[in-house]
Amino acid sequence: KSLNEGWLPDWDNGEYDKYYPWFKMSSSGFRYDGYGLRVSGSAVGSRLCFKSSELARYAGEQFTDVYRKFMIIE
Template sequence: MSQIKTFEEACQALGIDPAKPLVDASGMPEKHRKAIEAHAKLVVIAEALNDGWQPDWSDEDQYKYFPWFEVEATEENRAGSGFSYTYYVISFTFTNVGSRLCYATSALARYAGETFADLYREYMLIGQ
């Protein structure tokens, strides 16, 4: 897990040439291009960090983990984005997206969120 610290190292682990573009986002509006490229990089990173683990979406008992971020809305409190982590939560969550960015363990999700925070920021926030 901690051996992969960069996108380039994730590419190396999967046999991908990091110098080649992963996607052609030129047909997208300018404000979304960085997000599309960041998403592609995060997919590679997640696959490399998960080291062969594939989520089984038909198995309700298999836990899947995602980094969770908090973003400050006011300028005086703004610090970019932060990482929020918890062991327990009482809530029901539902998502239709993000399945390629899930992790096998909470430790991996936390590591990815902290190590690749800038890439997640590009992916999640418009104009970053």
């Protein structure tokens, strides 16, 4: 929320892209693996997303442990 500086994704507006960190789970562990792009026409539903690829990359690299705890059931 703070990284997006108040920006909220409008899933009904295809004019603006939405970005999210992409992670990889393997035998070596959970790690940041890049970022993805979804437009409002996506069928994947709502997710934690960012207004730019740079913010998605930063969040994925900086907060990998937080994402791991959020995404993995332990």
